[in-house]
Amino acid sequence: MIDRTALFCDIPLAARIERAEEEFIAVWNEAVRRRRGPAGGFAMPVAGGVASYAEPDSPINKVAGLGFAGRPEPAEFDKIEQAYAERGAPVQAEVASLADPALLEVLAARGYRLVSFENVLGRALGDAVELIAPPGIEVRPCGDDEFEAWVEVVVEASLHPDTQGVPWQEDFPREILENAERDTAGLVRRYLATSDGIPAGGGSMRIADGIAQLTGAATAPAFRRRGIQSALLAARLADATAAGCDVAVITVQPGSKSQQNAQRRGFDLLYHRAVLTSVS
Structure with missing residues (x-):
């Protein structure tokens, strides 16, 4: 090690x-x-x-x-x-x-x-990032011709989150999730993961001020535990490094599978965000 x-x-x-x-x-x-x-x-x-x-x-x-x-x-x-x-x-x-x-x-x-x-969570960038290629899994930048397939798989996966760790406080309707992904289409880089050619997951990343914001990743329930999240993470880190970013960040729920996967890939806990709401 x-x-x-x-x-x-x-x-x-x-x-x-x-x-x-x-x-x-x-x-x-x-x-x-x-x-x-x-x-x-x-x-x-x-x-x-x-x-x-x-x-x-x-x-x-x-x-x-x-x-x-x-x-x-x-x-x-x-x-x-x-x-x-x-x-x-x-x-x-x-x-x-x-x-x-x-x-x-x-x-x-x-x-x-x-x-x-x-x-x-955050990870320093600069060194070469090793890509991950589980059997039958391909991760590639998502072209415009694949955008609808990307939206469908990401939204479907988001509607069925992994249950490990503390759940998200909010649940969002399908229409709102679809709107959110479409609205950010020109703001982020999209990545599509396929399993033997079938859309199985997707992720996104935004680069600003040398920071690679990993703005979401999701795997369809039928394709989980096959290394897709790790492959999506590695692909985005490699591209962020090539773009000259010095740090990558990701926001996760405490104790979640996403946090576990990120820490396995060299991410460290940087700080917490407290979420507070007004009392009606």
Whole structure:
């Protein structure tokens, strides 16, 4: 076994990762508003982060990236909470454990409660990445002619998540998941995994500021435990390295199969995100 130094995450690196996340949510929100029209959605900058509402039940209806560029003023939160209330939605705020601790005090004072955690994992890049090719499995960039097959397999897999570890707090309807994948079509690189030519899984990646954001991967239930997740991970890491990225990050549920697979491929736990919601 080759010795490896774990990736240490200090506050500047966490701020860089959270900034990339905030930027991704903002451009994703723009894509939703292009599809639905400008009315209804919003993306408000707030203290270095973003308050996003895209459409009902959207996975990007959240406040993200806070705690690294000053504290939001009470008036800012008043405006944000009013905007969500007008759309009948609670405010969900994600706060990194390396963010300004005073932010949690601010949210607690406003009545927010903790509902879940996410783990942010990272891996330093630079060395060559060994690709993984399980028997019968092929991973390749997804072309436009395969986009519909990619959407179908990723959405179907997402509707039947692996049960290991802490489950995601939210479940999303098929229509919302399909919208989300289509809206990000021009924002991420897509990868299709096939098993003997049959679509079996898919993944995506976004590159920003030298960070490879692994923005999702899923394997259809019938093809799980065949190494597809590891193959998708290796393919994206290899491309991120070739693109000059110095770090790759992935967000997972604590104790999940995704976390286990990532740590086997050299990812380290960098920090947690606390997920808090407003009390109606």
